[in-house]
Amino acid sequence: MLERRYHNILIFIVISISVLLLCQAIGLWVNNSIPQNTTLELSRFVHFTHLRNFGGIFGVAQGSGWLFGLISIGLLVGVSAYLIISPTLERYEYICLGFVVGGGASNITDRLVYGSVIDFIDIQQIPFWHYVFNTADVMIHLGIWPLLIISFVLNKTATNRATDGS
Template identity: 35%
Template structure:
């Protein structure tokens, strides 16, 4: 039992380190090699994917960037730090979670930690990826944001799968009781 718990902890730690490491490396590269708002097309003959450097002092889509400093620090640094600590404790303590749920939470935590590090050290988050189509355009985002979105997607998929299994069990019990 203890061996399984240690292995689980190591897997969680390795995924966190790999994800945060990729985020740090990509942001450091952008921060040291790109000027603000400089645009680069990473793929020849493809105008839909751009690399551009933006420093975001707010949250997702720059929400909260106009808040005064004590409020911005509390809402965008202290509160996320508390939520991330709670999430980390949750996946460590709750050993009966589905693997997809754990992976989803880990990815959300890693992305949150990557962006929180930027906010804490630099006062803003470095964003650099942009997708532009005539019918669809993203805000500028980073590897941590992608990690968060994939993590949320996995949590939604797991929730849907779990709901379907629960509904099937309830339906079967109703058939048996009739």
């Protein structure tokens, strides 16, 4: 049992570091290849628009990047500690939280290195969608959504069992 737990923690660490390195490599490429506030049109639907985000998600609270950085650091430390001390997590939780922590660490690294987050993924042709985001944001969502969906399904299954008397 303990060996499995260490293996899961190792999986979490490898995914977190891999996601961090991938996001930083892509951000470095954007920073060096696409001038700020310009767009590289990949297709009618996908553009790379190099913007700097000095605030939070979707550009909220511009100029408060330091606050979002501190909150992010606290959350990442909390999630990592939870993974290490929690005795009952499933492997998928280690995997999903590896994506969340790696993506969050990448956004924190951007804030420390550049003073802002490098955003560049600009999806076109979606009504009322005018946001630009980055690879780290994608990785965070790749971790959060499966956790939410699986926990909802498991909770619904447990509720159904309880009401059925099984």
